[in-house]
Amino acid sequence: MATLVFLSFALLVCTSASQLQPRSITPPDGCPIPTWRVNTFQWYNGSHSLDCIHNEADIDARGCLCGHGWCEPDPATCNGTMVNLCWTGMPSYEPWGYGPLETLTIDFDDGLACHDEYIGYRIHDMGYGETNCGYADRGAGRIVAFYGTTNLESSTGHMDYTLGDGHAMKCENGSSITYFGSTDFELSCTHDAFYNATCTAPIFEVPVLSYKWV
Numbered sequence: 001m002a003t004l005v006f007l008s009f010a011l012l013v014c015t016s017a018s019q020l021q022p023r024s025i026t027p028p029d030g031c032p033i034p035t036w037r038v039n040t041f042q043w044y045n046g047s048h049s050l051d052c053i054h055n056e057a058d059i060d061a062r063g064c065l066c067g068h069g070w071c072e073p074d075p076a077t078c079n080g081t082m083v084n085l086c087w088t089g090m091p092s093y094e095p096w097g098y099g100p101l102e103t104l105t106i107d108f109d110d111g112l113a114c115h116d117e118y119i120g121y122r123i124h125d126m127g128y129g130e131t132n133c134g135y136a137d138r139g140a141g142r143i144v145a146f147y148g149t150t151n152l153e154s155s156t157g158h159m160d161y162t163l164g165d166g167h168a169m170k171c172e173n174g175s176s177i178t179y180f181g182s183t184d185f186e187l188s189c190t191h192d193a194f195y196n197a198t199c200t201a202p203i204f205e206v207p208v209l210s211y212k213w214v
């Protein structure tokens with residue numbers, strides 16, 4: 001008897017766990033609702049990627065800019081100019097002694113493509129919020145924010161999607177509506193021998209959780 005009770009309890013736990021992912025709201029009558037499905041999620045964070053936001057040593061570091069590339073950062077032998085690695089307008093943000101750049105790609109089913117890499121200006125702090133979903137989109141107010149870490153093999157990422165007033169949708173009666181969504185998702189990272197991290201996520205949907213009249 002006790003076993004039976006325990007079993008049904010376990011079943012209950014399993015069922016509710018699979019329902020943790022919230023479902024989208026029902027939109028007001030006569031209004032369309034978007035579907036936000038992430039088809040591709042790819043995040044590369046090298047162990048020696050230049051980090052001009054969190055790494056004090058990188059922020060202060062100087063390199064030898066020689067022609068269109070980087071030479072050994074030794075002021076005594078530098079045949080170009082010694083510059084701060086984190087200044088804007090550098091020919092590349094993979095300076096001498098550093099590994100490949102950190103990059104983040106988030107592609108949605110509906111064609112929205114978000115891509116970030118360190119470019120010395122208009123920095124998006126990958127894993128800490130806003131991502132870059134197209135320069136032209138900024139004024140229209142669409143924001144896809146992502147939170148997560150590359151330091152764990154398996155963790156929970158979080159994504160917020162704000163459609164923005166500039167992307168408002170039209171209801172049948174002519175009113176304009178805009179939406180917000182949010183979800184946690186499974187984030188899996190592998191680390192190579194150099195501790196470079198590559199993280200991916202299975203296809204997931206960002207459910208629409210609220211709306212706003214515009």
Ligand SMILES: *[C@@H]1O[C@H](CO)[C@@H](O)[C@H](O)[C@H]1NC(C)=O
Binds near residue numbers: 028173
């Ligand atoms: C359109 O319909 C929604 C509810 O479905 C309502 O809240 C809104 O006020 C309506 N707009 C107009 C212009 O009637």
Ligand SMILES: *[C@@H]1O[C@H](CO)[C@@H](O)[C@H](O)[C@H]1NC(C)=O
Binds near residue numbers: 066079080
């Ligand atoms: C600067 O010196 C390095 C060797 O230290 C050489 O590889 C590079 O071609 C030189 N660049 C220029 C612009 O002279």
Ligand SMILES: *[C@@H]1O[C@H](CO)[C@@H](O)[C@H](O)[C@H]1NC(C)=O
Binds near residue numbers: 046047098100192196
């Ligand atoms: C991994 O990191 C090392 C050290 O920074 C770098 O030389 C190498 O290119 C990286 N490998 C990959 C696959 O990104």
Ligand SMILES: *[C@@H]1O[C@H](CO)[C@@H](O)[C@H](O)[C@H]1NC(C)=O
Binds near residue numbers: 126
């Ligand atoms: C990116 O990788 C570096 C080096 O392994 C690590 O210190 C940093 O925490 C990582 N960033 C994130 C957002 O996980």
